[in-house]
Amino acid sequence: METLTTLPTVEEIWTWLDAVPDPEIPVISVVDLGIVREVGWNDEELVVKITPTYSGCPATSVIAHDIEQALRQRGIETLRLETQLSPPWTTDWLTDAGRTKLRDYGIAPPERKVTDGPMPIRFQRQQAVECPHCGSTRTKRISQFGSTPCKALYRCQDCLEPFDYFKCL
Amino acid sequence: MATEPLFEYLLRLGDNGLILGHRLSEWCGHGPVLEEDLALTNVALDLIGQATLWLNLAGQVEGSGRDADQLAYLRDARAFRNLLLVEQPNGHFGHTIARQLYFDAWYYLLLQGLTGSVNPQIAEIAAKSLKEVDYHRARSSEWVVTLGDGTEDSHDKMQEAIDDLWMYTGELFEPDPVDQALLADGIAVDPTGLKGPWLHYLETVLEEATLALPKASWMQRGGKQGVHSENLGFILADMQFLQRAYPNATW
Numbered sequence: 001m002e003t004l005t006t007l008p009t010v011e012e013i014w015t016w017l018d019a020v021p022d023p024e025i026p027v028i029s030v031v032d033l034g035i036v037r038e039v040g041w042n043d044e045e046l047v048v049k050i051t052p053t054y055s056g057c058p059a060t061s062v063i064a065h066d067i068e069q070a071l072r073q074r075g076i077e078t079l080r081l082e083t084q085l086s087p088p089w090t091t092d093w094l095t096d097a098g099r100t101k102l103r104d105y106g107i108a109p110p111e112r113k114v115t116d117g118p119m120p121i122r123f124q125r126q127q128a129v130e131c132p133h134c135g136s137t138r139t140k141r142i143s144q145f146g147s148t149p150c151k152a153l154y155r156c157q158d159c160l161e162p163f164d165y166f167k168c169l
Numbered sequence: 170m171a172t173e174p175l176f177e178y179l180l181r182l183g184d185n186g187l188i189l190g191h192r193l194s195e196w197c198g199h200g201p202v203l204e205e206d207l208a209l210t211n212v213a214l215d216l217i218g219q220a221t222l223w224l225n226l227a228g229q230v231e232g233s234g235r236d237a238d239q240l241a242y243l244r245d246a247r248a249f250r251n252l253l254l255v256e257q258p259n260g261h262f263g264h265t266i267a268r269q270l271y272f273d274a275w276y277y278l279l280l281q282g283l284t285g286s287v288n289p290q291i292a293e294i295a296a297k298s299l300k301e302v303d304y305h306r307a308r309s310s311e312w313v314v315t316l317g318d319g320t321e322d323s324h325d326k327m328q329e330a331i332d333d334l335w336m337y338t339g340e341l342f343e344p345d346p347v348d349q350a351l352l353a354d355g356i357a358v359d360p361t362g363l364k365g366p367w368l369h370y371l372e373t374v375l376e377e378a379t380l381a382l383p384k385a386s387w388m389q390r391g392g393k394q395g396v397h398s399e400n401l402g403f404i405l406a407d408m409q410f411l412q413r414a415y416p417n418a419t420w
Binding site for chain 2: 086143153169
């Protein structure tokens with residue numbers, strides 16, 4: 001653990017947080033995921049506001065713990081984590097870097113922007129999801145949910161590989 | 170007590186998600202296919218997550234130091250405020266899906282209304298939950314269409330489930346003094362006003378599913394006021410066992 005002589009800047013803290021991986025999808029950081037909403041000094045106390053992805057996501061408490069640990073290792077002693085529900089998290093907040101990392105990792109990033117309105121009755125009418133392996137859009141949904149609440153399961157009908165799709169929320 | 174109707178109202182919101190989430194979690198390891206097992210339990214996870222938000226807020230409003238866990242695990246059946254619909258058994262897969270469609274279509278509209286609540290905490294939990302419920306509603310609607318407009322057998326089973334659960338949909342739209350007290354303050358949503366849009370949505374789905382809307386019949390009521398069917402006691406016996414047998418156990 002480091003000992004700090006001066007308080008680090010907010011920019012430095014963002015850089016540190018960008019090195020904290022998401023516990024479920026370690027290829028992207030908690031910053032890429034858009035769950036760190038605000039970082040700021042309140043006198044000598046550092047306040048970090050985070051927002052949950054899905055209400056019941058079991059990773060939420062792990063993420064809070066990881067963030068706290070990472071900052072303490074950097075020498076931050078007075079720290080407060082706050083949960084912020086509003087505005088609700090959306091996949092629109094995934095950074096471009098995050099989207100690229102997801103695709104490279106084999107997870108298709110979200111296609112539909114949530115501002116499009118309510119879901120259609122039949123999922124099949126939705127926009128095709130691009131295969132992260134071969135780029136084909138001839139893909140088929142296998143399941144509306146995958147290994148975590150934020151993903152669905154797809155299969156590519158060209159390269160025949162199955163893949164996870166990071167759903168829009 | 171000024172906060173009493175608000176506490177009641179929040180218990181209703183929280184208990185619906187908690188009890189339906191528990192029912193859905195009973196499918197874990199029993200789903201008809203692996204993908205459905207995952208989907209049903211993920212919907213359960215969302216609903217239980219939302220219930221945690223509602224019940225923590227309820228505990229905060231009550232001001233006696235109870236949190237979501239204490240409200241979930243240490244209340245008896247008569248103190249639960251969930252709708253009768255959500256405590257109905259899973260039945261066959263069609264029953265689970267019919268129950269889900271009725272609930273999702275209603276909850277979606279309710280949450281949409283609650284995003285405009287003058288209580289900012291209610292509005293933000295509603296906005297958060299609405300996005301998840303949008304996906305649930307699309308999923309249950311799609312299943313009703315797939316099974317209704319499927320084989321003769323799946324059609325008949327889906328129609329049976331839609332008919333069997335119809336009698337539990339009445340209380341979704343019946344206001345009582347709790348609703349009325351909060352309506353005046355702009356905190357709650359008038360359940361009467363949800364009926365038209367709910368029916369309209371349901372008719373759209375059922376038509377596509379080649380299923381018939383059930384005929385008007387006697388409606389069961391009482392869940393919102395704590396008068397439950399025999400099912401709730403069994404659910405609580407299962408859900409609360411650990412905390413009752415080993416008080417304050419944590420892991």
